[in-house]
Amino acid sequence: MILFRPLIRYADFKGRASRSEYWLFAVLQGFWYALLIGLATMAMGQDAHPAEVSKSVxxxxxxxxxSMVALIVPNYAVLVRRLHDSGKGAIWLGLMVPSILSAVMAVGTIATAIGSVGLGASREAFLGTVMAGLGAAGLLGVLGYVGQLILFVLTLLPGTKGENAFGPDPRDPGQRYGDFGGGSALDEDRLDALFAEAKRANGMSDEPYKPIFDFGPGPSQPAPVQRASTWPEAEWNRPAAANGLTPAPVFGKRRS
Structure with missing residues (x-):
């Protein structure tokens, strides 16, 4: 199913991904997080003991x-495959670096300012450290916002028609999601091989089923052909002599 294809291709950074594969997976995550936030809101609104409410939250x-930690790898993998679909490499993920650096710098600035207060720094030093650090983090954040906007537009663009340098067209029904350079994908040939191996492990053979009791030729087997005899009919009715003895006359007939 296309909704769960990014989970099946969990760490597969090879090949291509269509727009529907990428955005349906994003919508699925949005519904999941919305469900969790709704459950947290309901838990906080209950008239129960505060300890039980806190535990639920x-x-x-x-x-x-x-969920966020577990979905980091498939999110980046499907994003790389989406870029591959339009002929662009993973180098375009560098547009996300300013956002990451901005978050790290903001956290580092706050931690440094708190530590300076603990060491007895003045209020002016504290404010100067915070303003300088958060200002630099803000500039990087603006650059990161522009980079993420560019990536957003790239994920909306249609992919290359037909095969490109990263693999076959995922919208072509004649193509399979095979192993494009070592990717972890399942296709029909691999499933057939797995079923055949399971049959051999269970002692099952691929020979067609044969019934225990044979009630005659089946519909696919021709009926035996009756060949005409070359002996005259009188020879069939004559009893055979045994040990040189003259056979007895046939019952009901007079001897001539």
């Missing part, structure tokens, strides 16, 4: 964090 947010 912690469980929901724990699921959210685990």
């Amino acid at each position: 912690v469980v929901v947010f724990g699921l959210m964090v685990l």
Whole structure:
């Protein structure tokens, strides 16, 4: 199913991905996170003991964090394949570097400012550190926003028609999601091989089924042909002599 194809191709950075594969996976994640946020809101609105409410909220947010961590690899993998679909390499992911650096710099600035207060720094030094660090982080954040906007537009563009340098066209029904340079994909040939191996492991053969009792030729087998005898009919009715004895006359007939 195309909704779960990025999960099946979890760490597959090879090949291509269509717009529907990329955006349906994004919509699926949006519904999942919306469900978790709704559960957290319901838990906080319950008239229960505060300890139970806190426990429910912690469980929901724990699921959210685990989901984010688990989906980092497939999100980047399907993004790379989406770029491949339009003939662009993974180098375009460099547009996300300013956003990452901005977040790291903001966290580092706040941690440094708090540490300076603990060491007895003055208020002016604290404000100067915060303003300088957050200002630099803000400039990187603006650059990162522009880079993410460019990536967003690239994911909306149609892919290359036909095969390109990164693999076959994913919109072509005649193409399979095979192993493009070592990708982890399943196709019909591999499934057939797995079924054949399972049959051999269970002692099953590929010979056609044969019934235990044979009630005559089946519809695919020709009926035996009755060949005409060359002996005269009188020879069939004459009893055979045994040990040189003259056969007895036939019952009901007079001897001539």
